[in-house]
Amino acid sequence: MLKLNNISKYYNTGTVNEMCLFQDFNLSVEKGQFVSVVGSNGSGKTSMLNIICGSIPVDSGTIYIGDENITHMPEFKRQRRIGRVYQNPAMGTCPHMTILENMALADNKGKSFNLRRGTDKKRVDYYRENLRSLGLGLEDKLYVKVGVLSGGQRQAMALLMSTLTPIEFLILDEHTAALDPKTAETIMELTGRVVKEKKLTTIMVTHNLRYAVEYGDRLLMMHQGQAVIDEAGERKAAVRIEDLLERFNAISIECGN
Ligand SMILES: Nc1ncnc2c1ncn2[C@@H]1O[C@H](COP(=O)(O)OP(=O)(O)OP(=O)(O)O)[C@@H](O)[C@H]1O
Ligand SMILES: [Mg+2]
Numbered sequence: 476m477l478k479l480n481n482i483s484k485y486y487n488t489g490t491v492n493e494m495c496l497f498q499d500f501n502l503s504v505e506k507g508q509f510v511s512v513v514g515s516n517g518s519g520k521t522s523m524l525n526i527i528c529g530s531i532p533v534d535s536g537t538i539y540i541g542d543e544n545i546t547h548m549p550e551f552k553r554q555r556r557i558g559r560v561y562q563n564p565a566m567g568t569c570p571h572m573t574i575l576e577n578m579a580l581a582d583n584k585g586k587s588f589n590l591r592r593g594t595d596k597k598r599v600d601y602y603r604e605n606l607r608s609l610g611l612g613l614e615d616k617l618y619v620k621v622g623v624l625s626g627g628q629r630q631a632m633a634l635l636m637s638t639l640t641p642i643e644f645l646i647l648d649e650h651t652a653a654l655d656p657k658t659a660e661t662i663m664e665l666t667g668r669v670v671k672e673k674k675l676t677t678i679m680v681t682h683n684l685r686y687a688v689e690y691g692d693r694l695l696m697m698h699q700g701q702a703v704i705d706e707a708g709e710r711k712a713a714v715r716i717e718d719l720l721e722r723f724n725a726i727s728i729e730c731g732n
Contacts, residue, residue, distance in 0.1 A: 509679070509693070511686065513719060515698065518700070561633075562648055609635060635669075
């Protein structure tokens with residue numbers, strides 16, 4: 476289980492721009508749960524993911540994975556247990572390296588840097604098999620530089636790379652936002668498959684309400700650093716896109732927009 480307990484987070488502390496984003500924020504995500512997160516721009520979704528991944532510190536509160544307090548664990552250590560895919564496909568892959576080198580890099584996550592395993596025949600076959608599972612023909616392009624691939628192909632690789640080592644958590648931040656509708660669909664189907672196969676506890680931020688409704692067994696809507704909707708199980712399954720739109724509009728009116 477992943478737990479955020481009484482998290483407070485301020486930005487620009489001590490300046491005229493100081494803002495409190497989270498005040499006593501709590502979130503418990505059960506093992507194996509797939510949480511879809513929606514919410515307006517600036518509602519705190521990425522900040523929440525950054526807090527989970529250790530990319531930004533909290534001002535108070537504690538973060539647990541199971542019984543382990545990871546509040547002060549550095550990001551690179553958390554990465555051994557947490558895979559992350561960003562909105563920009565360029566964030567999850569190295570453009571100047573080949574597909575094979577990228578796979579070897581991902582395979583060695585958390586270990587001291589070396590690419591030797593990338594040339595190991597068995598390992599190369601393993602990468603090829605994984606790439607084949609994407610159904611994009613990348614298994615035949617091992618020596619092609621990742622920078623020449625399309626955004627969708629790169630994002631598929633980013634997803635594969637982030638889940639290549641045995642992680643427990645998958646963190647997705649608008650990972651289909653930069654893709655055309657058809658490619659976005661492909662990446663979402665792939666995401667659903669990987670999450671299921673690897674039994675990953677997943678938090679997926681998306682502005683695509685249909686994906687939020689169709690995927691996952693829990694749905695959060697964030698607003699000003701709070702979860703204003705939090706539905707799981709059957710109640711989540713019953714949530715419709717119209718319900719979310721209605722809530723968005725109500726919030727927007729409350730905020731005077
Ligand atoms: N590093 C930072 N320094 C100062 N303020 C920040 C920082 N990161 C985020 N914020 C502020 O915190 C608030 C929440 O930002 P965050 O990026 O978490 O929103 P979001 O829900 O991910 O939005 P979006 O849908 O646009 O990606 C915003 O008001 C933003 O300006
Ligand atoms: Mg964001």
